[in-house]
Amino acid sequence: MGALSNARTLDPEKSASALPRLKKKETKLAQKEAHPWQHLGITLGLPMILIFDLVIPCIIYYTWYNSHKSNWQRQCHEEYPGQHPCPISRPEFDENILGSAIASFGVGELWILLARMYRLFFHRDDCAPLLSRNRWELDATSWVYAVALIVSLIPFVVASNLAIPKLYLYSPAFLMTFLGCLMVITTLYPFKIPIGINSQARGTRLRPFIYYAAEDFIAVDGLQDREFRVRYNDRYETNKAFRRLFVCLTLWWMLGICVYIGCLSAVIWTLPLHIAFGLSLGILFSWIAVWAATTFVWVKIEIEREHKAYEAGTVEE
DSSP: OHHHHHHHTSOHHHHHHHSOOOOOOOOOSOOOOOOGGGGHHHHTHHHHHHIIIIIHHHHHHHHHHHHHHHHHHHHHHHHSTTOSSOSSOOOOOOHHHHHHHHHTHHHHHHHHHHHHHHHHHHSHHHHSOTTOOSGGGOOHHHHHHHHHHHHTTHHHHHHHHHTOGGGGGGHHHHHHHHHHHHHHHHHHOOOBOSSOBTTBOTTSBOOOHHHHHHHHIIIIITOOHHHHHHHHHHHHHHOHHHHHHHHHHHHHHHHHHHHHHHHHHHHHHHSOHHHHHHHHHHHHHHHHHHHHHHHHHHHHHHHHHHHHHHHHTOOOO
16 A cells, blocks of 8 residues: 555656657558559650650751751852851751750650549549548649649740740750749748648648658659558658658759759850750759659668667657
8 A cells, every 4th residue: 555655646757757768650651562554644654754855855856957957068068168167057946846846845744744633533532632622632743743834834935936046945944943942932931831732731831842742742653642641741740850851852952953954054055056955955854863863862861760760769759
């Protein structure tokens, strides 16, 4: 009885501090074994981007360029034999052919957007955001993606009206700039959102851009579905290192967009158009490859570090 009486009179705070800390349980985020043939439209997204954003534009433009270059060389030889350089201007662009070459740039992105919309619309119960109330809401990435494609049309309109052919080459840069602006807003000014975004309720703080992009791409494109969204959101809310990771990744991609636009501008305004055209596309895909590979390695290292923290029971909320 004496021992029981003493236990009842113990200070609750001291008793709590004397108890060992419970380890937080680590839950694997992506648990589904997704097969590429489960959604062929999404699986074909990357090949479609490579074909329509890189291969076809180069075929269209350089087929036209080489054809007109041969005619130009023949004309120079006939009218100004032995004169170098030839006083006849080298044909580097035609408004229609250049517009057609760059226009195909959006086909790959449009393919992915439509494939994502199809899955969100017809398989809403499987992969839609947790707070989704109807199939027309889609997800944040789909809406951002659609607006970004519209923004990328600005160079077409300006270049056509002002007859500045090099502006056509800025189409991918306008898309990236729009995404970069969203990254700045979500990272530097995380205000309380007036509406729900994906699986995040209204009234909570805005999260880094890469957080939303990763949630949607893994859940929808990666075929991990709503179960992933639940685990992903819980990990973000209960793991300080996980939250810090997305801030750093968003800053990393902001830096990448600045590097890309700087390199692109240097190429466009210092090199002849027939060189800048192909090189601008090479810069785009090289930049994406480097930044994506770095992100993959970074995330892998961070997830391993978090795994060790879970095992040691040192995860901070």
